[in-house]
Amino acid sequence: MLANNTEFLKALPSLFTETKESGSVSVTIKRYDYQGTKAQREKKRLAKQNKNDEAMHLLVDGLSLDDNEYATLVRAVTPKKKLSTLVGPADLDAFLARYHGLLLVSVDTIKKNERLRKKKATTKRLAARKARAATEKAKLKKQKADQKTA
Numbered sequence: 016m017l018a019n020n021t022e023f024l025k026a027l028p029s030l031f032t033e034t035k036e037s038g039s040v041s042v043t044i045k046r047y048d049y050q051g052t053k054a055q056r057e058k059k060r061l062a063k064q065n066k067n068d069e070a071m072h073l074l075v076d077g078l079s080l081d082d083n084e085y086a087t088l089v090r091a092v093t094p095k096k097k098l099s100t101l102v103g104p105a106d107l108d109a110f111l112a113r114y115h116g117l118l119l120v121s122v123d124t125i126k127k128n129e130r131l132r133k134k135k136a137t138t139k140r141l142a143a144r145k146a147r148a149a150t151e152k153a154k155l156k157k158q159k160a161d162q163k164t165a
Contacts, residue, residue, distance in 0.1 A: 023100035031121045040093050047088035
């Protein structure tokens with residue numbers, strides 16, 4: 016479903032919360048560039064007579080400022096839902112800033128990787144064991160030194 020930028024950013028947190036327990040959200044950001052010259056695009060539009068396709072091309076033509084700048088397609092996909100938006104070159108920085116803020120707020124809803132959690136716990140346990148062994152060695156050395164002097 017193609018949504019405008021604000022609708023996309025409003026719907027994204029609900030996708031994160033829906034997939035918190037199981038599932039995943041895949042977000043892709045890429046340049047939106049369709050092939051062909053304007054004459055070819057117009058010919059295709061007339062041949063298809065599809066209102067949604069026509070609206071999409073008009074939207075993209077309006078978003079592209081010149082030949083060197085392109086619209087950006089942002090997609091969020093879960094196993095059950097698909098959401099996308101087209102961001103114009105002029106609005107891209109503001110959109111990405113809002114998206115970044117949204118990710119920071121939603122980080123607590125993202126499920127943490129179990130493997131990473133286990134690895135950190137194992138490293139902490141090993142470090143604690145090494146520290147205990149080092150203090151025990153120091154105590155033994157001190158006891159031996161005290162026995163020699165006494």
